[in-house]
Amino acid sequence: MMKNVLFVFIMSLVFSYKTKSQTPNILFIAVDDLSTNLGVYGNNIVQSPNLDKLASEGTAFANHFVQIPTCGASRASMLTGLRPKNRAQLxxxxxxxxxxTKKEEETPExxxxHLRRHGYYTVGIGKISHSADGLVYGYNDKPSETFELPFSWDEFLFDSGKWKTGWNAFFxxxxxxxxxxxxxxxxPYEAGNVGxxxxxxxxxAKLALSSLKxxxxxSEPFFLGVGFFKPHLPFxxxxxxxxxxxxxxxxxxxNPSIPKHVNLKSLHDSGEFNSYKLTDEIPNLENQISDDYAKKLTHAYYASISYVDYQIGLVLNELKALGLDKxxxxxIWGDHGWHLGHQQIWGKHSLFENALKSTLIIKNPKAKTSGNVLDNVVETVDLYPTLMKLANIEIPYDLDGESLDGLLNSEEVKHTNTAYSYFKDGISLRTERYRLTKYFRVEEPNIELYDHLKDPNETINxxxxxxxxxxxxxxxxxxxxxxxxxxx
Known part of the structure; x- marks a missing residue:
């Protein structure tokens, strides 16, 4: 009898180990306002060695587009795998x-x-949803005890340091x-004499290292979500x-000028940027800033990228040192892009390429190929089905995206090569060659078309x-x- 009990116990341990070893862990790193200004995407000035190295070991998507060019709404589409269906979702x-505000339902939030329901131990650090520290409260308020994603996390961590709250730390x-x-x-920028x-x-990054240990x-596969703030303003x-x-x-x-044949309603006056009242110059649609200030701001944005790239490198190195990388x-996902003066805008919040295109790098250690930079048009809602496919988890409800697992393996797969984005009373469709945007407004022109083969900077409608x-x-x-x- 004792032998049988011992045998069953040993076999249960073997099964548990086998199941854990076969089920992949997931390290998901969200980076605020991270455009495709990285070395892997052809920017020869910005210094992003750790992200470039990860891309050499995985797959970088050169034409990844978000659903909404603003932080919270973009992250909502990423988390749910759904395009917006009403104005509130923008x-x-x-x-x-x-x-x-709702009770737990059959459809996961x-x-x-969904991963947690299927045996994953889930840990969040920093800005994964819109909240800087996972809690719901206003920029000037004291933190609440209400989680933005109440059913998603086994643990949620954040160190607000000397800033004392998540939103203070964010700015x-x-x-x-x-x-x-x-x-x-x-x-809107600072070069601090600090470590x-x-x-x-x-x-x-320090919290992420301790969490990985x-x-x-x-005894369970893990999902670790790490949200970095930079290169979000202030730079x-x-x-x-x-x-x-x-x-x-x-x-x-x-392309620092307003595109030809567009209505100014398609653009904006860089309001988020101009909320930093000590800015050297004030960009808007009437006046371009000087080349010197444009260089200073671009320098600041690149420095912020290099700073977060180093933090990501620390996390990736620790993953490898612990033997977890295999x-x-x-x-690596950027929640949207950023106009660095493109179309006379400093910021996001537009339906132009610069606000909608962001970084997406995926490393699947089981993939058949690596080091690819793919031109396929993909979108943020593709992440949900991709991760479920790689984790071998079924999705018993409809999503708007499609899995990228075939592309990660360089397989000949049928892919739609289209992406939809939404903002400012408009819908923008990106195909392999064109961007077509339709604005549901009175002001004309309300239809814009850009040929990315001939005009990749979107200068002429x-x-x-x-x-x-x-x-x-x-x-x-x-x-x-x-x-x-x-x-x-």
Whole structure:
């Protein structure tokens, strides 16, 4: 009898080990405002060695587009695998409005929730949903005890350091102040004479390292979500990362002017940027800033990228040192792009390429190939089905994306090569060659077409000149309008 009991116990341990060893862990790193200004994507000035190295070991998607060019709404689409179906889903507080006010339902609130239901131990650090520390409260308020994703996490961690709250840390300056405490009387950049932990992302990396050490001994597969703030405004980073660059060699935007044949309603006056009241110059649609200031801001953005790249490198190196890299899927995802003066805009919040295209790098240690930079058009909603496919977890409900697992293996697969994005009363369709945008507004022109083969910088709206292409693509664009806007 005792032999039988011992045998069953040993076999259960073997089965548990086998199951854990075959089920991949997932390290998901979200980076705020990370465009495709990386070495792997062809930027020869920005210094991003750790992200470039990861891309050489996995797959980088050169044409990844987000659903909504604003943080909270973009992350909601990423987490749910769904394109927006109503206007509320275009807002930063959509997860606060929906996920935090309902009881747990059969349909999970996020793909993390779905993983948790299927045996994953889930840990979050930093900004994964919209909240800087996972809790629901206003920028100037005290933290609440309400989680933005109440059913997704086994653990949620954040070190707010000398800034004391998540939102203070999000807008942090090296002296412990923040945008709110200074009543917006701050510059949109800073080269702090501090070490890496003198800004919050260094503290986030430190938490990630300690979490990986603990997760190594977990009896369950893990999902670790790590959210870094930079290069979101303010462009603040330790001075040593600024010192990596010679400002004279930094190039400014190739398309710094308002595109031809567009209505100004398609653009904006860089309001988020201009909320930093001590900015050297004020960009808007009437006045371009000087080339010198454009170089300074681009320098600041690149320094912020290099700072977060180093933090990501620390996490990836620890993953390898612990022997976890061989069974851990790694995803780097930027929640949207950023206009560095492109189309006379400094910021996101537009339906142009610069606001919608962001970094997506996936390393599947079981993939048959690596080091590919793919031109396929993919979108953020593809992440949910991709991760479920790689984790061998079924999805018993409909999603809007499609799995990228075949592309990760360089297989000949049928892929739609289209991406839908939504903002400013508009829908934008990206195909392999064209971007077609339709605005549901009175102001004309409300149709814009850009030929990325001939005009990759989107400088000329050719909708009137190429009406045949608009007619051909419009039914495909309208497929993405699932009740969001009324057709005119």
């Amino acid at each position: 807002k930063n507080n959509i997860l606060e409005l929906v996920a935090t 996020s793909f993390i929730h 942090a300056y090296a002296n412990g102040e923040n945008r709110q405490s200074m009543k917006n009387q701050v510059k 890496d932990e003198g800004y919050p992302d260094g503290l986030t 603990k997760l190594k001994d977990s 603040n980073a330790p001075k040593k990362y600024w010192d990596l660059y010679d400002r004279g060699s930094i190039l400014i935007s190739e 069974n851990t899927i790694v995803v 050719i909708a009137q000149k190429k009406k045949d292409i608009v007619t051909k693509l419009m039914p495909l664009l309208e497929k993405g309008n699932t009740g969001l806007y009324q057709t005119q």
